[in-house]
Amino acid sequence: GASFGLYFPRKEYSENVYIDQPAGTPLLRIHALRDSHGESAHFHLCQNLIISRARSHENHWFQIREKMGLLYLSKSLDREDFNMLSVGNWMPLSKVMLYVFLSSHPFQEKECDSATRTTVVLSLINATAPACSSLTARQLCFTEMDLSFHIKENKPPGTFHQLQLPSVHHLCQNLSITYRLLAAEGLPFRYNENTTGVSVTQRLDREERERYELIAKCTVREGFREMEVEVPFLINVLDEDDSPPFLPNGTDTADAVVEFNRKEGTVLATLTVYDADTTPIYPLESSRKKYTGTIITDDPWINETFRVEHIFEEIHFSPNGSQVRGTQHEYKLVLNKSISVTEHRSFQLDVLVNDTEFNGPERSVMLHFNVSILPVSIQFPNTTYRFTVNRNAQRFAQIGKICIENCMKFRGVNITYKLLSPNASCYAVGILQGREDKYGSIYVNDSSVLLRPECKEIQYTVQATDKQSRKHTKTLLTVVLEGTVFKKEEDCPDSCAMSKHLAECEECGGLGVLTGRCQWRQGSGKGITTNYSTCTPSIKTCPDGTCDIVESKDPAICPQDCTNGNIIGGHGKGTGNLGIKSGHGICYCFPRQNCYCEKDDIKEQFCDEVCKTVI
Amino acid sequence: LAAPPSPPGQDPQGWRVPVDCVRASELCASEGSCSSRYRTLRQCLAGRDRNTMLANKECQAALEVLQESPLYDCHCKRGMKKELQCLQIYWSIHLGLAEGEEFYEASPYEPITSRLSDIFRLASIFSGMDPATNSKSNHCLDAAKACNLNDNCKRLRSGYISTCSREVSPTEHCVRRKCHKALRQFFDRVPSEFTYRLLFCSCKDQACAERRRQTIVPSCSYEDKEKPNCLDLRNVCRADHLCRSRLADFHANCQASFQSLTSCPGDNYQACLGSYTGLIGECWDGWERAPSSHNPSPNLHLTSSSACGAGFDMTPNYVDASITSITISPWCSCKGSGNLEEECEKFLRDFTENPCLRNAIQAFGNGTDVNLSP
Numbered sequence: 002g003a004s005f006g007l008y009f010p011r012k013e014y015s016e017n018v019y020i021d022q023p024a025g026t027p028l029l030r031i032h033a034l035r036d037s038h039g040e041s042a043h044f045h046l047c048q049n050l051i052i053s054r055a056r057s058h059e060n061h062w063f064q065i066r067e068k069m070g071l072l073y074l075s076k077s078l079d080r081e082d083f084n085m086l087s088v089g090n091w092m093p094l095s096k097v098m099l100y101v102f103l104s105s106h107p108f109q110e111k112e113c114d115s116a117t118r119t120t121v122v123l124s125l126i127n128a129t130a131p132a133c134s135s136l137t138a139r140q141l142c143f144t145e146m147d148l149s150f151h152i153k154e155n156k157p158p159g160t161f162h163q164l165q166l167p168s169v170h171h172l173c174q175n176l177s178i179t180y181r182l183l184a185a186e187g188l189p190f191r192y193n194e195n196t197t198g199v200s201v202t203q204r205l206d207r208e209e210r211e212r213y214e215l216i217a218k219c220t221v222r223e224g225f226r227e228m229e230v231e232v233p234f235l236i237n238v239l240d241e242d243d244s245p246p247f248l249p250n251g252t253d254t255a256d257a258v259v260e261f262n263r264k265e266g267t268v269l270a271t272l273t274v275y276d277a278d279t280t281p282i283y284p285l286e287s288s289r290k291k292y293t294g295t296i297i298t299d300d301p302w303i304n305e306t307f308r309v310e311h312i313f314e315e316i317h318f319s320p321n322g323s324q325v326r327g328t329q330h331e332y333k334l335v336l337n338k339s340i341s342v343t344e345h346r347s348f349q350l351d352v353l354v355n356d357t358e359f360n361g362p363e364r365s366v367m368l369h370f371n372v373s374i375l376p377v378s379i380q381f382p383n384t385t386y387r388f389t390v391n392r393n394a395q396r397f398a399q400i401g402k403i404c405i406e407n408c409m410k411f412r413g414v415n416i417t418y419k420l421l422s423p424n425a426s427c428y429a430v431g432i433l434q435g436r437e438d439k440y441g442s443i444y445v446n447d448s449s450v451l452l453r454p455e456c457k458e459i460q461y462t463v464q465a466t467d468k469q470s471r472k473h474t475k476t477l478l479t480v481v482l483e484g485t486v487f488k489k490e491e492d493c494p495d496s497c498a499m500s501k502h503l504a505e506c507e508e509c510g511g512l513g514v515l516t517g518r519c520q521w522r523q524g525s526g527k528g529i530t531t532n533y534s535t536c537t538p539s540i541k542t543c544p545d546g547t548c549d550i551v552e553s554k555d556p557a558i559c560p561q562d563c564t565n566g567n568i569i570g571g572h573g574k575g576t577g578n579l580g581i582k583s584g585h586g587i588c589y590c591f592p593r594q595n596c597y598c599e600k601d602d603i604k605e606q607f608c609d610e611v612c613k614t615v616i
Numbered sequence: 617l618a619a620p621p622s623p624p625g626q627d628p629q630g631w632r633v634p635v636d637c638v639r640a641s642e643l644c645a646s647e648g649s650c651s652s653r654y655r656t657l658r659q660c661l662a663g664r665d666r667n668t669m670l671a672n673k674e675c676q677a678a679l680e681v682l683q684e685s686p687l688y689d690c691h692c693k694r695g696m697k698k699e700l701q702c703l704q705i706y707w708s709i710h711l712g713l714a715e716g717e718e719f720y721e722a723s724p725y726e727p728i729t730s731r732l733s734d735i736f737r738l739a740s741i742f743s744g745m746d747p748a749t750n751s752k753s754n755h756c757l758d759a760a761k762a763c764n765l766n767d768n769c770k771r772l773r774s775g776y777i778s779t780c781s782r783e784v785s786p787t788e789h790c791v792r793r794k795c796h797k798a799l800r801q802f803f804d805r806v807p808s809e810f811t812y813r814l815l816f817c818s819c820k821d822q823a824c825a826e827r828r829r830q831t832i833v834p835s836c837s838y839e840d841k842e843k844p845n846c847l848d849l850r851n852v853c854r855a856d857h858l859c860r861s862r863l864a865d866f867h868a869n870c871q872a873s874f875q876s877l878t879s880c881p882g883d884n885y886q887a888c889l890g891s892y893t894g895l896i897g898e899c900w901d902g903w904e905r906a907p908s909s910h911n912p913s914p915n916l917h918l919t920s921s922s923a924c925g926a927g928f929d930m931t932p933n934y935v936d937a938s939i940t941s942i943t944i945s946p947w948c949s950c951k952g953s954g955n956l957e958e959e960c961e962k963f964l965r966d967f968t969e970n971p972c973l974r975n976a977i978q979a980f981g982n983g984t985d986v987n988l989s990p
Contacts, residue, residue, distance in 0.1 A: 012959075013719075145874050149958065239955045281954030283848035315952045326957075576783050 006036015264413025393517025513538030818981025
């Protein structure tokens with residue numbers, strides 16, 4: 002910040018200015034607080050009035066007493082001045098703004114760029130000063146602005162406000178206006194009746210208490226009449242970095258195990274550091290720089306493979322019953338790249354946390370992560386796979402899944418599954434794997450093979466390969482064909498989803514059926530539900546809310562999961578706008594065309610746009 | 617004063633009549649000295665703060681000359697044809713005049729002069745019922761019905777609702793940017809007698825208040841995984857011309873004032889409701905965005921140039937479905953404010969505890985407006 006430590010206890014001051022108020026009228030009093038004993042404050046006005054931000058005008062009317070901070074009218078503001086200053090103001094009330102600057106030494110000329118300044122907002126009232134008798138007690142006692150101040154912690158005491166309004170005191174000398182400060186007993190603030198000044202009597206500590214709520218009470222006496230007004234008087238204590246980091250319960254060590262989850266970005270372990278100081282979350286980057294976490298290592302591999310992520314949030318402490326804000330810093334050990342399945346190491350990784358703005362010896366703490374990287378094996382479970390297929394199954398019927406040991410737990414490991422040539426000429430099945438899928442789906446690739454009597458038991462070799470390490474493993478897959486071939490119904494559609502009724506559904510087959518027949522799912526029938534009635538090749542896979550890799554091969558297999566066309570009737574669409582997540586009554590589809598969801602029994606009107614969009 | 621032939625932009629008394637900034641820049645461009653000074657000023661402002669700019673003699677001279685040009689008083693209109701261009705011209709001049717640290721900024725928009733009563737009259741013609749007399753009805757439902765009976769309202773409402781509730785993937789609830797754009801179109805193109813009735817309907821039970829809260833589809837347009845700090849949000853907003861203007865307009869028209877009966881500036885409820893509505897979905901890509909080189913606060917953690925891309929925006933909404941108290945807030949909190957907590961709370965209170973805004977919403981809901989003596 003600034004090279005000196007004087008500061009204003011408020012950001013903004015305000016007062017009204019009336020037409021033709023005489024030169025010499027005091028307007029308001031500004032105070033400054035010190036950083037160290039012996040400093041003295043000098044106030045200075047920038048010689049420009051800011052009018053409605055677009056314009057500025059040279060200041061001919063206002064001056065400030067350099068040592069006392071009293072702003073006064075040096076020249077009366079007449080109607081012509083008023084009109085000139087009001088141009089460009091759109092609002093009913095004209096406002097001009099002044100900046101007051103602060104320095105610890107007498108001002109040389111034209112210093113308008115000091116960092117320490119406060120704003121004075123003057124409302125120009127298009128009337129002459131009101132009679133004291135026409136003012137309310139509230140107007141006589143306080144300005145419109147809240148009585149709210151900020152005082153830095155650890156700084157010397159001093160006077161920071163004057164309750165009496167200089168303008169009112171000047172204007173209404175025959176009124177008796179007295180003030181009191183309530184709820185101040187036992188608090189480090191004092192009110193001086195003679196000067197009406199309020200001062201802070203000792204150094205404040207934010208970590209002990211950060212907000213004081215007092216009440217300013219004002220009594221106006223005019224003859225026998227007495228009026229009272231009370232307003233809140235608030236003091237916020239500003240924070241500085243005067244507390245070192247500390248560990249909750251002394252915990253400075255955590256285990257970080259890398260096993261199935263080896264993906265870049267994985268959080269392995271988290272350690273927490275507390276600090277009684279506040280940390281603003283913006284600008285985020287600069288706060289991160291103030292509180293650093295660095296991996297201490299010479300090993301380039303460790304540096305490449307791991308990173309530390311720092312997040313922090315505000316938490317509350319209650320040191321003496323009153324709540325104050327502090328900061329919880331979390332340091333997460335994160336994988337910076339995916340780790341090969343063959344990697345095997347253990348070591349201790351140290352992270353140095355540094356509170357860079359704290360000026361004490363205990364500004365840093367060391368965190369320790371016990372890192373174990375375990376290798377994982379790429380192998381199939383002991384048994385071989387054996388799937389049976391009904392000879393009446395049709396193309397895209399899903400027979401089963403192939404998965405190496407722990408495959409569903411893997412992250413950051415890319416396994417691909419492949420079928421090696423079978424022992425005979427019976428190429429009935431194929432394997433498919435979605436982009437992110439950890440398993441392979443075995444499905445009927447050629448249903449005509451199922452009809453050939455010489456194909457009874459087909460043996461395949463399945464191979465799983467890890468992409469990164471090229472490690473692979475094999476197992477045997479036996480596909481047994483069973484059942485007798487029955488004659489297909491005539492005039493059946495190729496998609497189960499086209500059937501609207503249970504009878505026609507269960508009579509026919511369609512793409513993806515396992516036993517030659519479609520299956521009917523009977524829904525609950527209550528409103529728009531995920532459990533709608535529909536005809537499907539296999540209740541296990543369709544509709545299940547996901548358009549899997551086999552279903553996506555042909556729109557006729559399971560349009561309930563995969564359609565991207567129109568759905569007519571009450572419905573909710575699935576993720577990514579694909580499929581019917583929920584439907585009203587029975588949902589059926591014409592693949593590559595529309596789907597319909599409707600109640601079968603009553604011929605209700607479809608729920609149209611109006612029906613749907615009333616939330 | 618000698619009276620020169622009045623140039624465009626001046627009324628017979630010699631007072632400058634405000635023109636919009638697009639027109640003002642055209643007027644300036646047609647005049648040699650003005651256009652060269654304007655160019656100079658824009659160069660002065662690029663990448664410099666106010667103090668360094670004013671230290672330069674040439675820049676200061678340009679500023680002084682431009683004080684006399686129509687550019688100085690120029691304003692923009694909400695939803696005008698070249699609104700963003702207009703706002704860019706406005707801020708290209710005004711950015712150099714403010715420090716960017718003022719709590720309240722002046723609004724670049726022309727004041728709203730119409731009154732709420734005008735809307736009520738139209739609304740009752742459309743609905744065929746007087747909202748004030750029918751005490752048992754659900755006003756928010758009535759508003760939805762009235763909207764559905766109007767083709768334009770129905771079309772744009774269905775449009776934003778389907779956009780805002782379209783799930784993209786299990787992790788991405790919806791495309792927020794598109795949702796905001798659709799909301800903006802709804803509020804810009806549908807007359808306020810429909811939109812205000814949906815947004816500010818009065819409620820006597822929770823179902824109604826929940827419907828009111830749901831009006832802007834808050835799960836997409838409002839809520840987010842994390843709540844940013846309000847001052848951070850304000851900084852990001854001020855880096856964007858449109859957001860900054862809408863926020864300044866909200867402050868200008870809804871800032872609580874002790875000097876009026878209603879707590880609203882000029883007792884103008886309509887102006888406050890209008891600028892509140894202007895904040896909804898305020899960042900959208902309906903215009904071509906020119907890269908602004910003088911953003912006052914380049915936020916490092918933002919990768920996108922548009923404030924919306926990062927999910928930051930000032931869209932306000934009802935925080936709950938309470939019928940006893942109306943609490944409005946943007947999606948932010950004052951957690952993590954450090955030494956600026958007081959300022960942050962002051963900023964947030966202009967939404968959450970603003971008597972002007974609350975009175976304006978209640979007055980609209982009850983069908984009452986202040987009677988101003990002519």
